[in-house]
Amino acid sequence: MLEKIQFVKPEEIEARSMAIIEEELKSKPGNHIWSPEEYAVVRRCIHTSADFDYAEQLYFSEGAVETALKLIKEGAHIVTDTKMAASGINKKRLAAFGGQVHCFMDDPQVAAQAKERGITRSAVCMEQGAKIPGKKIFAVGNAPTALIRLYEMIREGTLIPDLIIGVPVGFVNVVESKELIIQSNVPCIVARGRKGGSNIAAAIANALIYQCN
Amino acid sequence: MLEKIQFVKPEEIEARSMAIIEEELKSKPGNHIWSPEEYAVVRRCIHTSADFDYAEQLYFSEGAVETALKLIKEGAHIVTDTKMAASGINKKRLAAFGGQVHCFMDDPQVAAQAKERGITRSAVCMEQGAKIPGKKIFAVGNAPTALIRLYEMIREGTLIPDLIIGVPVGFVNVVESKELIIQSNVPCIVARGRKGGSNIAAAIANALIYQCN
Numbered sequence: 353m354l355e356k357i358q359f360v361k362p363e364e365i366e367a368r369s370m371a372i373i374e375e376e377l378k379s380k381p382g383n384h385i386w387s388p389e390e391y392a393v394v395r396r397c398i399h400t401s402a403d404f405d406y407a408e409q410l411y412f413s414e415g416a417v418e419t420a421l422k423l424i425k426e427g428a429h430i431v432t433d434t435k436m437a438a439s440g441i442n443k444k445r446l447a448a449f450g451g452q453v454h455c456f457m458d459d460p461q462v463a464a465q466a467k468e469r470g471i472t473r474s475a476v477c478m479e480q481g482a483k484i485p486g487k488k489i490f491a492v493g494n495a496p497t498a499l500i501r502l503y504e505m506i507r508e509g510t511l512i513p514d515l516i517i518g519v520p521v522g523f524v525n526v527v528e529s530k531e532l533i534i535q536s537n538v539p540c541i542v543a544r545g546r547k548g549g550s551n552i553a554a555a556i557a558n559a560l561i562y563q564c565n
Numbered sequence: 566m567l568e569k570i571q572f573v574k575p576e577e578i579e580a581r582s583m584a585i586i587e588e589e590l591k592s593k594p595g596n597h598i599w600s601p602e603e604y605a606v607v608r609r610c611i612h613t614s615a616d617f618d619y620a621e622q623l624y625f626s627e628g629a630v631e632t633a634l635k636l637i638k639e640g641a642h643i644v645t646d647t648k649m650a651a652s653g654i655n656k657k658r659l660a661a662f663g664g665q666v667h668c669f670m671d672d673p674q675v676a677a678q679a680k681e682r683g684i685t686r687s688a689v690c691m692e693q694g695a696k697i698p699g700k701k702i703f704a705v706g707n708a709p710t711a712l713i714r715l716y717e718m719i720r721e722g723t724l725i726p727d728l729i730i731g732v733p734v735g736f737v738n739v740v741e742s743k744e745l746i747i748q749s750n751v752p753c754i755v756a757r758g759r760k761g762g763s764n765i766a767a768a769i770a771n772a773l774i775y776q777c778n
Binding site for chain 2: 361436473521526528
């Protein structure tokens with residue numbers, strides 16, 4: 353059985369994977385017109401999920417990736433709704449530009465406030481994130497309620513996010529919450545439909561960070 | 566736009582999602598014969614990814630879930646190859662039975678040894694995990710090289726894992742590494758094919774933990 357395994361040097365595995373993804377994308381249906389910077393995001397989402405649906409579902413508002421790279425280089429923070437995404441984002445590379453990753457899901461005050469107000473912890477997390485001074489990218493990988501709260505704050509005029517990565521996953525209000533963000537006029541990268549997740553949020557954040565020099 | 570959002574109480578979102586998954590699974594092709602305990606694992610994988618492919622791809626060796634529940638209740642440890650999976654597993658609930666989650670990816674000695682030997686850090690992590698005393702579940706969500714190393718240790722007779730959750734994701738040796746584990750005769754839960762990930766590894770571990778009382 354072991355003879356079916358090809359030996360690939362550890363440092364070559366990612367490049368080999370990306371080459372396979374690029375090759376297979378050529379034969380997939382759909383009109384794939386991405387800038388090189390957007391393509392790097394698409395590739396990394398597929399790399400982290402082995403799911404080519406992301407080639408169809410990823411939506412980039414005009415200039416979103418350029419905006420993101422500029423923000424990261426200027427030291428923007430990333431606020432996320434899941435500890436898994438916070439864990440997956442390359443914090444060392446982000447910190448080299450001055451930014452930090454923030455996740456408030458474990459904050460007991462967030463839990464208490466969510467319970468009192470009958471809303472999700474993720475929604476309260478976004479409010480906490482909004483208070484951080486400076487430029488901010490919101491990366492939502494789990495809860496549509498986080499995206500909905502962002503949309504409400506934008507409408508109320510209490511928050512202007514610099515960029516939203518909107519990739520919650522699931523079955524309840526997920527599709528709708530992403531469409532809200534697409535229509536909000538905030539620069540955004542969104543995985544339309546039900547799919548997404550903390551792994552996708554981290555993959556998009558990393559695909560952006562890795563393009564910054 | 567906001568009127569398209571249904572208000573769902575935070576504590577009801579998961580149950581609503583699971584009901585949608587159950588309903589849609591009925592109309593999917595395929596012969597879904599799962600025990601209730603296996604079904605809970607399938608549902609949670611779909612819940613975390615919105616990807617119904619897991620209904621087709623999840624493989625349970627005979628009695629694997631029963632074995633897993635027994636192990637967790639007896640205080641088994643979980644060794645994983647990714648920090649994201651470690652972050653996503655409910656460590657508090659696991660600790661209630663005496664188990665801990667272990668991930669050695671950030672250990673500088675692991676990095677040094679991997680470099681010296683020309684193998685992946687994930688493979689070295691499995692060797693480190695093998696040294697932990699007591700019952701052990703290996704949950705691999707990222708690197709096929711971790712599964713391959715587990716298989717080699719089983720063959721060498723240096724390790725008998727109590728259970729393997731084999732769900733690495735990707736394009737290089739991923740499919741093959743999972744088939745190795747299926748043929749190893751070790752109790753296992755495997756996502757056949759290319760798909761998987763740290764989110765799926767955590768989802769499976771949690772689906773098991775949540776069934777323990």
